[in-house]
Amino acid sequence: MTQSCVTPGLLHYEPPIFEIGAPGRNGASLPALDVPDVDPATSLGNLARKSPPGFPEASEVEVMRHFVRLSQWNHAIDLGMYPLGSCTMKYNPKVNEATARLPGLAGLHPYQPESHLQGALRLLWELDQALSEISGFARTTLQPAAGAHGELTGLMLIRAYLTTAGNPRSKVIIPDTAHGTNPASVALNGYKPVLVKTGADGVLLPADVEAVLDEDVAAIMVTNPNTLGIYETHLPKIAEMVHDAGGLVYMDGANLNAIMGKVKPGDLGVDVMHFNLHKTFSTPHGGGGPGAGPVGVVERLVPYLPRPTVEKHGDQFTLDLDRPESIGRVRSFYGNFGVLVRAFTYIRELGGEGLTQATEMAVLNANYIRARLKEAFPPSHDVDTLHETVFSGKLLKKETGVITMDVAKRLMDHGFHPPTVYFPLIVPEALMIEPTETEPPEELDRFCDAMLHIHAEAHDSPETVHAAPLQVGLRRLDETRAARKPRLRWTPPEETE
Amino acid sequence: MSDIPNDLQYTKEHEWARVTDDVVRLGITRHAADQLGDITMVELPREGDEVQKDDEFGTIESVKAVSAVYSPVSGTIVRVNEILEDNPEYINDDPYDVGWLVEIQMSNTSEVDELMDAAAYKTFAAEQED
Amino acid sequence: MLEVIGVDSVSDLFRSIPADSRAKGPLDLPPPLSEHELLGLLQSLADANRSAATGELLSFLGAGATAHGIPQALDDIIRRTEFLTAYTPYQAEISQGTLQAVFEFQTLVCELFGLEVANASMYDGATATAEALLMTRRIKRRDRFVVSEGLHPEYMETCETILSGLSEAELVRIPLGADGRTDASAMKAALAEAPSACLVVQSPNIFGVVEDLAPLANLAHEADALAIAVVTEMVSLSLLEPPGACDFDIAVGEGVGYAVPVSLGGPGVGLFATRDKFKRQMPGRLIGETLDANGVRGYVMTLATREQHIRREKATSNICTNQGLIALCFTIASSLLGRSGFTQLGHLNFAKAQYAREAIAALDGFELRYVAPAFNEFAVRVSGGDATALVNDLAADGILPGVAMGRFDPAWKDTLLVTVTELHRREDIDRLVTALAKKGASS
Structure with a gap:
């Protein structure tokens, strides 16, 4: 590497x-006991725990250092670009952390009287209104805890509607570019x-949809733009066909960041769509949720x-539990309120x-990367892409033997998180790159320079790229070992061989 | 495309078969094992289970893929290579010998006529590569 | 940038979107706000609520969302943006912080439940319960689930909703007996009636009653069904024998209590543990220990072939991630409490609840609904029969005496569920008792 922008640093094992x-x-x-003592073991008898759970035994400073040290082993959006395609890793404004922590919001209990929750219910109502305006829908439920949970909920709504109409039907059409969650959610809903x-x-x-469309089709599930970053130009026509056949149209909103403010899915004939607030609306990912x-x-x-839904009556807000046609709750309480x-x-x-403007900048940034990388890593299709582009490492593999996973691991040595790799499945050696709107032009250039540097290095010194990462705390981890003899919890050292 | 023993027969699912009277021993080819990568788990039927021709009779997993194995014949499972439960890597090490999967007692021995010989499989696998 | 791309304007980049598909006008949303204005707006929304966290209310609300003390150090750690703004740990070499923390989380959940394997977490206790039902459906290949009515009603409803797409699924409800525990003979009869995938029981149950778990596990196993335990108050496991020791096959729970503020009930964190032999049938993400190319200990996502991105429609669940940050909060809070602190926390909850329970039971106009052992929550019958009216009355004085159970079932409308924790000082409990005494005397 000519010049590294990261050093090994002071990392503690x-x-x-x-x-x-x-x-x-x-x-x-913990406070002192200020009421008469009772012995739990005596009161509980055979229900009492025989030995305490094996929790750690460390002081506050030890716990603090432990987790701060662990944090230093993570890459994060606040450390550098995180161009995971379809994940929309945009910067998370810190004011959001401050508002979510206001005691008047964070301290609320779900079973307080509605009169105590008027501010919270107003917030939920207005968020429903805003999301409905952005997407062109009538109402938006805020209950699902994640995108996949939203998919399941959306499919249940479709099933409930069709059941009322006389027949829930049996099939859901899914394109081959879909996220794995789509078929899994479909199966989970029968x-x-x-x-x-x-x-x-x-x-x-x-024509391809026509070929599989019949009266057993409950719905089609489309991601738009799709996971190739390409806008589904025929969606209105396809929606019309599906509607004519008595089915409904589900849109996976994972890639809404490409069209927000430009297109309202409700205008395209879409009947149901889930949002990913942790993608498009910048709530932090937290290492996997919430x-x-x-x-x-x-x-x-x-x-x-x-x-329940939140309803507005004059300037009062209520939780409507009396919804006879509702599919029911999909979780406890009202949703991930903090998010x-x-x-x-x-x-x-x-x-x-x-x-x-965020949409425009996201698409501009993605297209800039595409323009700079398209010679070295040919895009999957020679058509316009929006917020992300899927590049193929097939040519590089053929020329040098360096595979996409090697490129991904080598990017770490340049201080970047790798893109989404090997997805969608229809693109060989796929590298799916989504920079988002929050990356400054200089960071985009540094990223493209790194990609091109690795491309050149793959030709000059492929063994270096195969061996990557070389500059981060650990070398490549042995996933086969982890899967063959799974160790899924800590056990005391003397119990291991 | 090497390592295709001449004394075995093959399927389009990249499996091999060794036929001895009315019993057929099945495994996956070197090509299939290489495609899967390091194998981490094998799920096989129980002895006595019945299988139909073209039925899925088990799965082979690597870290990032799951692959089904299909029976080219109908019959009864008479032996299962139980050593694979703890040593799935034997399939990578030696797919044609210690890495065999099951033995099936055939109910219709004519079904083996549809299998390919080594030369035919070699051609088939090479075509698939392109 | 436009020059490098080879277009004249940003709008050219959207030319793949047909003109008739475009939005008819600009988004009709309120104008942008500065940070100062945002904080003002959100503060005004917060001020329109009444919150126990601001000190203006004395709350004894629980029922699956019980507030405990949260260590100050915790927020400092989770505001480390390396934790906060990382994605799901797809690239292990630069995600060791998240991965190791989840590995520690899995260990803590195993220890709490007394079981061998735990996943990286689910959305909340209710969805974890539904996932447990689906798991027993996969293992037993049966569609019948026998569920105690001591299960939190919102968990019950979530299970019903999630099973609704599976046409064969049948959820059989078993009532509570006169002592407030699941009616074991009714449970036995229901299991004998038809082959079932599992029984489900919550302990302490929705009325705060501690269930005798071991005999229930026996009933399940005698009927060739699996036993699922649900715990909505994890602090109870400091003092109560865990499901694993009672021979349960799966345990699930809600982990927010001592880890994050209640926050109107979300986000939560669903805990999920089972026996080692069932690990491949488990839903959700799993983190495992391994070595790197230099032989250094490290952590990776593992057994991913169960998951949706590989097995698609045959996956064990459609869940993609976990509740990462909340699972981290749980890990930090558990680590700070420690083995001795956790037991002490349980003792405080138990003793204070016992104190409140005895004092309220002695009042005119109130009687305990059940006398069986409780942990930190207990049900009281209100004379006059309307617990909601009582709650609204006391709320005017700044006291929330408990959850009026009529919200779950009209048959329970005379019952108040009172939750007492380490946060309630003796004078807080005395204030509640005095306020209740006044109401009881006047009714």
């Missing part, structure tokens, strides 16, 4: 928390996924929304114009 501290030690801060191939231009063709997966629907599906507060804050910070 940190043992599991269970190997830190000493017997009897803790970091707890439907059978039917695969349809993407056309040569990377878009779904009405997210939120609200679902927007057209008018005819509103009666089926999970209960919803952050997304609400984000929407109010940007306003309509700001959200539209």
